[in-house]
Amino acid sequence: MATKVFPVLPLGPIVAQRGRASAARLGVECIDLYQVHWPNPLVPISTTMTGMGRLLDAGLVAHAGVSNFSLAQWQGAEAALARPVLSNQVQYSLAARRPEAELLGWAQANDRLVIAFSPLGQGLLSARYDVSNRPGGVRAANPLFLPENLRRASGLLDALREVGRAQGASPAQVALAWVIGHPNVVAIPGASSVAQLESNAAAADLVLSDEQNEWLTAAADAFVPRRGLRAVPSMARSLVGRGSG
Numbered sequence: 001m002a003t004k005v006f007p008v009l010p011l012g013p014i015v016a017q018r019g020r021a022s023a024a025r026l027g028v029e030c031i032d033l034y035q036v037h038w039p040n041p042l043v044p045i046s047t048t049m050t051g052m053g054r055l056l057d058a059g060l061v062a063h064a065g066v067s068n069f070s071l072a073q074w075q076g077a078e079a080a081l082a083r084p085v086l087s088n089q090v091q092y093s094l095a096a097r098r099p100e101a102e103l104l105g106w107a108q109a110n111d112r113l114v115i116a117f118s119p120l121g122q123g124l125l126s127a128r129y130d131v132s133n134r135p136g137g138v139r140a141a142n143p144l145f146l147p148e149n150l151r152r153a154s155g156l157l158d159a160l161r162e163v164g165r166a167q168g169a170s171p172a173q174v175a176l177a178w179v180i181g182h183p184n185v186v187a188i189p190g191a192s193s194v195a196q197l198e199s200n201a202a203a204a205d206l207v208l209s210d211e212q213n214e215w216l217t218a219a220a221d222a223f224v225p226r227r228g229l230r231a232v233p234s235m236a237r238s239l240v241g242r243g244s245g
Contacts, residue, residue, distance in 0.1 A: 001026060002033035004067060007040040007048065015051025023060050031055075035065035035089060039073050049080040056083070065089065065115075071102040084112070092116035092185070094156060094175055094220040095124055095144060107184040119179045119187040120172055127157040127164075127171035149225040159219035163212045169203070176203035178216050 003026065005018045015036075023031050034055060036048055055061040066077050067089035078085040088107070092099045092114065099114055107114045120126055124144045129135055131147045139145055144153075160171035167174065172189075179187045180203070191197035208216070 001028055001031055002035065002065070003031060004035040004037040006037045007043070010036065010040050010043050010048040010051070012047055012050030012054065015048055016054040017051075019051070019055040019060055030059060031061050033063045033065050033087065034061040035067050035087070036069075036077070037067050039066075039069055044080075045073070045077050046080040049077060053081055053083075056081075063087070067115075071106055074103070074106075087113040087115050089115040089117055089188075091118045092179060092187075093119045093121045093125060094160075094178060094216060095121035095153070095223065095225070097220060104182060104185065112184065114182075114185045116179050116185055116187040119189050120175055124153060125157075125160060125172060125175035127160050130154075130157075143227055144225055146226065152225055153223050156216075156219040156223045159216055163208065163216060166212070167206060167208070169206055170199065173199060173203040173206055174208070174212075174216070176200060177206035177208050178213065180204065181208060181213065 003022050005015055005022070019031065019034055022034070023029065034052065036052070039045065040048070049064075052061070052064045056064060063086040064077075064081060064084075065087035066074055066085055069077065069088050069090075074085060074088050088103060090099050090103065093116065096118065099116075103114050106112070121144055122139050122142055123129065123135060129145060129150060131150050134140065134145050134147070134150070143149060157171065160174050163169075163174045164171045169177075176187055176189060179185060189200045191200055
């Protein structure tokens with residue numbers, strides 16, 4: 001059982017109170033993993049971890065975690081807590097590989113976990129979408145689904161399809177297997193149906209060969225999407241075009 005505290009005024013007493021309230025709402029005596037959702041730039045992490053320590057000492061929380069923390073922030077949280085901060089939940093996939101720079105190595109060396117959210121790139125790595133078939137809803141505002149980025153992703157999506165055919169698996173299962181094939185990494189993909197949940201779970205039994213892992217990694221290296229301010233003009237044109245249609 002894992003849940004989070006949203007760090008709005010994450011002072012020690014408030015964190016402790018929210019943890020107790022979460023356990024009561026969930027109907028459990030102990031939350032297995034209680035995570036600080038974001039670092040708060042205005043509240044010292046030592047203050048937040050005072051409350052987390054109280055929950056650990058009381059047995060209401062088994063393990064502390066963080067989310068969206070840099071390595072320095074993760075280490076700072078652990079130093080403030082004076083005990084392990086087991087996990088850091090961050091965006092990680094073939095389309096978002098920033099955690100590899102620092103987080104993965106440190107987690108492996110220190111028996112910690114990286115929890116990968118959006119391991120399928122909000123559906124990009126399912127290989128269901130292309131320039132002529134883009135998603136709607138909130139994903140329409142994700143720069144990954146800009147026509148230019150979908151064109152740039154074609155090599156990566158083709159690699160996922162080819163490995164999937166060789167493995168008798170879907171591209172999404174291959175993308176998940178690539179993520180969780182890294183030591184000390186677990187993934188939390190979303191699912192909108194029981195069938196999708198079962199398909200995601202089956203990815204844990206998929207073993208990619210070294211050659212397949214290298215192929216996917218190389219394809220991911222070659223995928224350089226437009227992000228941030230560089231993507232704004234294209235995003236504006238895309239949204240205006242959809243609205244006028």
